[in-house]
Amino acid sequence: MAATSLPSKILVIGATGVIGKHITSAIAKASSAGSIKSISRVSILTSAATVSSPQKQPLLSSWKQQGLSVIAGDITNPEDVRNAYRDIDTVVCCLGRTALLEQIELLRIAEKTDSVQWFFPSEYGTDIEYDATSKHEKPHQNKLKVRAFIKDEIKRLKVTYVVTGPYADMFLDAKSGHEEAGGFNTQTKQAVLIGDGNGKVGLTTMPDVGKLVVAALANPDASVNKALKVQSFVTTPKEILAEFESQTGAKFDVKYTAMDDLQAEEKQAWEKGDSLCALLTLRRIWAQGKTLYEKTDNEALGLSPQDMEPLSAVVGRHIRGEPC
Numbered sequence: 001m002a003a004t005s006l007p008s009k010i011l012v013i014g015a016t017g018v019i020g021k022h023i024t025s026a027i028a029k030a031s032s033a034g035s036i037k038s039i040s041r042v043s044i045l046t047s048a049a050t051v052s053s054p055q056k057q058p059l060l061s062s063w064k065q066q067g068l069s070v071i072a073g074d075i076t077n078p079e080d081v082r083n084a085y086r087d088i089d090t091v092v093c094c095l096g097r098t099a100l101l102e103q104i105e106l107l108r109i110a111e112k113t114d115s116v117q118w119f120f121p122s123e124y125g126t127d128i129e130y131d132a133t134s135k136h137e138k139p140h141q142n143k144l145k146v147r148a149f150i151k152d153e154i155k156r157l158k159v160t161y162v163v164t165g166p167y168a169d170m171f172l173d174a175k176s177g178h179e180e181a182g183g184f185n186t187q188t189k190q191a192v193l194i195g196d197g198n199g200k201v202g203l204t205t206m207p208d209v210g211k212l213v214v215a216a217l218a219n220p221d222a223s224v225n226k227a228l229k230v231q232s233f234v235t236t237p238k239e240i241l242a243e244f245e246s247q248t249g250a251k252f253d254v255k256y257t258a259m260d261d262l263q264a265e266e267k268q269a270w271e272k273g274d275s276l277c278a279l280l281t282l283r284r285i286w287a288q289g290k291t292l293y294e295k296t297d298n299e300a301l302g303l304s305p306q307d308m309e310p311l312s313a314v315v316g317r318h319i320r321g322e323p324c
């Protein structure tokens with residue numbers, strides 16, 4: 001694969017995770033349907049626990065039927081990683097938050113191979129370099145360390161960060177115990193909006209994250225060595241509320257949380273070591289408008305607004321309780 005060649009042999013790491021399964025399914029489909037003709041092999045490196053997990057069997061079987069190969073191994077074992085990298089030219093990493101720093105070794109090993117040319121680090125979220133304040137945000141620290149390692153140590157590999165902003169599917173969720181941090185409850189017909197509810201936010205649906213990664217793979221000229229800013233649509237909490245009310249035919253009981261109150265709750269959550277403290281910080285960042293761009297990279301990747309899922313689709317899934 002030359003500098004801006006199309007990918008041929010792709011390895012996904014973290015494939016069966018929350019977002020990895022959407023990304024892997026989209027890549028497997030792009031390969032089997034021939035929408036990226038250059039792809040000749042798609043593999044995943046996954047843990048032995050995942051390979052033997054009954055819950056993950058239907059997903060693994062459907063991928064195998066599409067020709068995807070499953071490699072069992074430990075991402076912290078360099079030998080397993082080198083074996084998985086054999087002949088691979090493109091690595092798409094979707095590791096979860098607690099494993100982000102493992103990517104430093106994964107990148108170091110990839111840099112030393114003859115085959116790996118292009119690496120997508122696990123991002124698919126909030127812009128960690130949005131403005132001067134971003135470098136101080138606690139949830140960004142591990143992704144920033146990975147970017148710093150790449151800047152300082154990676155000379156040969158091409159790298160693409162896919163920055164999607166919050167997942168629309170998760171943005172809609174009211175979090176138990178932190179309902180004031182925003183969200184929609186279809187059962188109780190209650191909603192909590194941050195600020196006055198008119199603040200714009202850029203969201204990406206989870207299936208669209210897969211579509212956007214495939215578009216990045218299919219358009220190396222637009223994506224190599226870039227932090228791509230992509231999204232499905234821009235909306236406001238009030239527009240989301242109107243969509244819920246229109247689809248359910250019911251009026252929601254609406255409460256508002258002032259930004260100062262959200263910040264106070266965020267501070268307290270970090271002090272208490274609450275498991276949702278990072279999410280509260282992210283919700284505050286999103287409400288501050290730090291998902292908005294004059295222009296995204298969607299168009300450069302060949303995607304028009306009509307190619308992306310609309311707000312109505314994700315609200316519909318939420319109301320029907322369909323897992324994403």
Ligand SMILES: NC(=O)c1ccc[n+]([C@@H]2O[C@H](COP(=O)([O-])OP(=O)(O)OC[C@H]3O[C@@H](n4cnc5c(N)ncnc54)[C@H](OP(=O)(O)O)[C@@H]3O)[C@@H](O)[C@H]2O)c1
Nearest residue numbers: 014015016017018019046047050095096099122125166167
């Ligand atoms: N934009 C948003 O709203 C949003 C929301 C959630 C996540 N994200 C981002 O998406 C990326 C992936 O997150 P995720 O929630 O999809 O990940 P996840 O489901 O927690 O984990 C993904 C996969 O990583 C692999 N893994 C191996 N060792 C691990 C370890 N020690 N800890 C965690 N995972 C390990 C596992 O894959 P195998 O079982 O296949 O080995 C696991 O299924 C992250 O960069 C995260 O920040 C963004």
